Amino acid sequence: QVQLQESGPGLVKPSETLSLTCTVSGGSITPYSWNWVRQPPGKGLEWIGCIDYIGGTNYDPSLVSRVTISVDMSKNQFSLKLKSVTAADTAVYYCARSRSLDTWGRGTMVTVSS
């Protein structure tokens, strides 16, 4: 059964770059698409973007100028970079598989603070 695990720093300073990785175990990166979703404290789910296994990406328009999602098939991982972060980027960040988000990671809390 496929499992997803997010990893990365839990604290990022304002104006710096948030970097997270999602490791896929028990299954292959191909032929799926892979998503990042976030949830600010006490709020709802926000789709950030996704990447397919050949590297095609789509991003939320509100974040497109700051976000990059990449995939490393050799490591069965995909990654999120969000630059120029502010307190508004504080959230639990989830990775999820496929167009319909059939499998989710447990999430990782990222706080933006100096």
Add this chain to the structure above:
Amino acid sequence: DVVMTQSPLSLPVTLGQPASISCRSSQSLVYSDGNTYLNWFQQRPGQSPRRLIYKVSNRDSGVPDRFSGSGSGTDFTLKISRVEAEDVGVYYCMQATHWPRTFGQGTKVEVK
């Protein structure tokens, strides 16, 4: 962007009674391949979201049959035939037909 509007946002329920959540989209969710990519997720307190229903009415493996999804076009419903204590949480609809993917605001289901 496609706006997903859920109602109600809060749903107090009596255990053993039915519950229903509405989700309306600002555009049709029928994709060019004929499928309608409308999904429902459950998020229990302190947990990550879990997909319950995909493509309007298909229940995921392990999801109790008291959960059902229906609808078409822009109007969709999630029904719980008899609410159990483990159903407490927030339910989200999400469309995966159009870019960007968008979620509803969430409906909090709680026991009266």
